[in-house]
Amino acid sequence: MSRPQRVLITGAAGGMATLLRPRLAQPGRVLRLLDIAEVPTRDDGAEIVRASITDPAAMEAACADVDVLLHLGGLSTEHGWAKILEANIHGAYVTLEAARRCGVRRAILASSNHAIGFVGTQDGEIDAAAFPRPDTNYGVSKVALEALGSLYADRYGMEVIAVRIGSCFERPRDARMLRTWLSPDDAARLVEACIAASAPGFRVIWGASANTRHWVSLAGARALGYVPQDDSERYAAGLAAPQRNLDPADPSLQRVGGAWCGPDWNTAEKEPERQS
Ligand SMILES: NC(=O)c1ccc[n+]([C@@H]2O[C@H](COP(=O)([O-])OP(=O)(O)OC[C@H]3O[C@@H](n4cnc5c(N)ncnc54)[C@H](O)[C@@H]3O)[C@@H](O)[C@H]2O)c1
Numbered sequence: 718m719s720r721p722q723r724v725l726i727t728g729a730a731g732g733m734a735t736l737l738r739p740r741l742a743q744p745g746r747v748l749r750l751l752d753i754a755e756v757p758t759r760d761d762g763a764e765i766v767r768a769s770i771t772d773p774a775a776m777e778a779a780c781a782d783v784d785v786l787l788h789l790g791g792l793s794t795e796h797g798w799a800k801i802l803e804a805n806i807h808g809a810y811v812t813l814e815a816a817r818r819c820g821v822r823r824a825i826l827a828s829s830n831h832a833i834g835f836v837g838t839q840d841g842e843i844d845a846a847a848f849p850r851p852d853t854n855y856g857v858s859k860v861a862l863e864a865l866g867s868l869y870a871d872r873y874g875m876e877v878i879a880v881r882i883g884s885c886f887e888r889p890r891d892a893r894m895l896r897t898w899l900s901p902d903d904a905a906r907l908v909e910a911c912i913a914a915s916a917p918g919f920r921v922i923w924g925a926s927a928n929t930r931h932w933v934s935l936a937g938a939r940a941l942g943y944v945p946q947d948d949s950e951r952y953a954a955g956l957a958a959p960q961r962n963l964d965p966a967d968p969s970l971q972r973v974g975g976a977w978c979g980p981d982w983n984t985a986e987k988e989p990e991r992q993s
Contacts, residue, residue, distance in 0.1 A: 719745075724787060729751055734750070751768055751790065753768065766779050770791065784821070788809065790808065791809070796854065817869060825911045828863050830973050831851060833851075842934050853974075856977075859881075877918075879920070880922055882925075888952050891956065896928060896932045896949075900947035906943060924938065928950065929949070932973060
């Protein structure tokens with residue numbers, strides 16, 4: 718009997734992994750679910766690992782016999798520099814290095830729209846692999862994640878797909894998410910495409926559904942075999958009135974990162990003391 722395909726998911730207690738867990742379960746596949754927080758045990762044959770992505774020994778143990786790494790772990794919102802550096806940048810390095818040492822062939826990395834947050838939305842469809850313009854410390858950490866992925870592909874021959882995820886939730890919550898929404902089902906379709914793609918090398922792609930009001934191109938994701946089936950438009954009428962009628966000239970719709978490009982996300986000015 719052939720060995721099952723083993724997929725290691727970091728950040729497995731988080732929102733996206735919780736949505737993906739049942740959708741990625743398949744005969745012939747074992748999900749290994751890793752988080753620093755407790756991951757619920759279910760009757761689905763998943764292997765649960767409680768560990769930090771910043772712990773090299775634990776990550777090497779977790780990467781044993783793994784075919785595909787789906788790296789979702791880390792801080793998913795803005796924080797001060799020290800926390801972002803440790804969890805998102807150092808954590809990404811430790812995870813990829815453990816994967817390399819264990820011979821993991823393929824890594825799918827959860828990058829973010831905030832890696833290109835300051836890119837304007839007014840000049841037509843944005844190239845998914847547009848040069849980084851991070852909007853926050855968090856955005857910088859996603860650029861670093863992509864750079865690490867590029868290094869591990871070019872230097873060590875790993876196949877690495879960095880997905881600039883838009884907004885992956887059950888449904889879009891505001892006017893901006895009508896542009897950036899990635900439905901849970903499409904998220905699973907995208908991950909499956911990333912797993913199945915033949916010799917992808919290193920790529921940076923956009924992770925969103927086929928939204929009528931999209932900003933960023935899905936060409937890179939489609940080239941990997943992704944066929945999105947959802948469109949945020951069917952939720953537009955159900956949004957609360959201020960969001961439903963939001964003027965396209967509203968500042969929150971002028972840049973990919975939305976409100977994160979505004980003054981509330983001026984993290985450096987909020988840091989209580991110097992970081993070095
Ligand atoms: N959900 C989205 O719309 C979205 C958009 C863009 C990018 N992303 C990225 O996708 C990934 C998943 O997003 P999410 O919404 O599920 O985030 P989430 O915050 O719900 O989940 C992240 C998980 O990572 C875990 N984690 C944090 N530090 C860790 C550590 N040191 N070791 C192990 N685990 C650790 C947390 O406990 C949490 O369960 C994140 O990397 C996020 O930045 C998500």
